[in-house]
Amino acid sequence: MEKEKFIEIQPVKDAFDIIGGKWKFPVIYSLCSGKKRFKELEKDLNGVTPKALTTVLKDLEMNGLVKREVFPTVPLTVEYSLTDYGKDLKPVLLSLQEWGKKHRKRIMEK
């Protein structure tokens, strides 16, 4: 490209493709506090349907952010956890949080 840029848009778009969407961050957030089973996640993410949860978990697993472990107990036990790679998203969560707080404060003042 002709112009030198501090921020490149493509990596931002890439990141957005992976963590964008309604339930991605809530799932990641929930998994930040440790391993979770399907029903635990379903309870944590108020309002999510099993279909949506399945979709988002598969998506995150496919992208290497989440690990899925199956234990052949009766009944079945499945545990989801963040991979180290997924944990790398924490700075993103923090910067989003910071801006979100600022934004809320700003709205309140109006």
Add this chain to the structure above:
Amino acid sequence: MEKEKFIEIQPVKDAFDIIGGKWKFPVIYSLCSGKKRFKELEKDLNGVTPKALTTVLKDLEMNGLVKREVFPTVPLTVEYSLTDYGKDLKPVLLSLQEWGKKHRKRIMEK
């Protein structure tokens, strides 16, 4: 127990409501390099339709991230720019970029 940064999910969701979506970041990114007119943005954001651009600009303006200035020339001149508040998103862009780069690198290695 070690002290660790506590992340609240609500501010993250709030932030996502405002900057989530297909064209928000590309617009913000484009405006990072200065004032832009409608057609310039349309050209910068490869593939955006005027309808989508109008929607996202109105949205960003409503949330105080973007300023819209109209000059009553003939033909009409309209300039869009980031407000200081919108510029506060730069750290978010940076952290997303950083993660996105890491992700791309990771994909390439596979």
Add this chain to the structure above:
DNA sequence: CGGTATCCATTTTGATACTG
């Protein structure tokens, strides 16, 4: 328990065409 399958409503997007 940990999901799928199904069906449908709602939203988001897309392609043009057109106006002040």
Add this chain to the structure above:
DNA sequence: CAGTATCAAAATGGATACCG
């Protein structure tokens, strides 16, 4: 130039119900 209007298409969301 800077958008609107319109209509169609596609992706997403939600409510059950059901299966291994």
